[in-house]
Amino acid sequence: MNKLSQLVLGLLALLGIGSAVGKAFIWGDSVVNYGSYVPWGLWVSLYIFLVAAAAGATWFGFFLGYKNNSVRWIKLGYSSAAISLIGALAFIALDLGKPMKGISIFFSPSFESPLAWASWGYALFIIAVAFMIFKGVSSLRSPLVYVGLALSVLFLGAETLFFGDMIARPLWNSWGSALAFVTSAIVAGGALIYGAAALCAPDLLQQAGNGLRKSLLYAMVLHLVVEVGHLALETNLPEAMAQMTDWKFWVLFVGIGGVGAIILLTKPATALYGALLSLFGVLVYKVTFVTAAFTQPDLAGLPEAFQDYRLSLSYSPSILEWLVAVGLLATVILAISWLIPKVLVDHTKGSTKSNRSVNV
């Protein structure tokens, strides 16, 4: 990554982290726009986006590692996943009404809630990857590889169940949404690993027949079919119609992040841009997925019954929410560019593996 990019990302990261500290310790929820009838917004969307990317990056890392007989793919995938997951945890911790109390989910969890399972999955996965990095992984059949894979299935499965079991949100409470959680994870993970490889290990991308481009292309097609198909089958739901009539869904997700990404992925020369667009598309999909579920009143006349801006159904992120979103995403990108080359350094004697990144 060139110096200018690092500088810009660094400044955004500082701004974002500073805003996050302000929200957590000084201003509280007075600086955010989510409330009671729209309890979740931009940060929860980014949390589920990064969790999806983490799960998918793990699966792609495992798949490509075996396909290409390369531990470096596994290290790339799992490390990217861990960094993405840490970013996700930062978003969700900050979103809490009491950010400092979030740690209690590990000390007094209620395992009746899938969210507790997911949280433990996240933590154990990060610990497993830390072990992989510090202990070193030399074989595809290392137990830590399988432990990480199992934990990624656990945390994404638990998160899918958490959203899918919400009877109050008919848009989420469906098999289509559950399937879309899996397909979006595959796309986001493949795109994440593509971007990380371009930044930190371009030699992996240059390996002929590595399988990443085509797999991501097929995954993108599958996800588009699943998501559009799911909504088309739920047109009786006002929330589904809200998502389908949202311009962001069609223009940014289906158009630019879907069809545009697929076209670019068909050619190796433009595949990286296709991967980045597909990542953007999944991010937009997650935002519309979360916000559409809160577009209808739980009971007719409820928002009008007692007036307050936090008791309405209109939501748009505040300036601080945007600053934190952009800043923490910049931090994730910087962390990937700084940490993954160190993880991928090949300590084998005589190795000539290069970790020079492309100029982005």
Added chain:
Amino acid sequence: MAQDDIIITMQKEVEAALARPAESVKWGMLIDTRKCVGCHACTIGCVSEYKLPPGVVYRPVMEEETGSFPKVKRSFLARPCMQCESPPCVKVCPVGATFKRKDGIVEINYEKCIGCRSCLANCPYGARTFDTGSYYTKATPQLQPYETATFYEYGKNFSRTGHGSAVIGSARKCHFCTSRIKVGMLPVCVTTCIGRATYFGDLNDKSSLINKVLSSGKPTRLKEHLGTGPQVYYL
């Protein structure tokens, strides 16, 4: 002999129920929409009792206008927490901060609540709201005492001022005035109702007034198809 006001009758029943084991009592509510005049006294009585801040409301009253001139009708629906038999809010709480008590009331432990708002997302009735720490008189020279005074919920005294208030950043909801019931009083919404439209009592006590009124009509419950088992009935 003059008959007791139903408020007196229900208060006596609450006192009698308190003498029984908690697990044998199932508190419930019946709202007679034929009597409700939409005055919102219950809403405001509750706001006043618990010093509810902006963005938090325990018992809003929804209005609906039906028909066309000259046969227009307005109806009102007060909506407290349903205190569901199978509360979806309890299932999603990752730290067990919300739970169903033996007497049927769904309680929130503010000290345990981390403010994730999963319970808000999974309440089909919109009964839960989120305390963001705001005040109605925030932009004025001084916060007013009616906003900063302490209040009782779940048998404890809470304050919203000072560092580390357990209530700020928590989910909040109607709790059938647990602190008032504990000392033999009726919920605020029941006593402030000018139309005597709200009934409260032990649903397990077949001789209670609430059960008598329930059996006199065809009561309904909100969103029964979801299987939540709400303990608030409507006539």
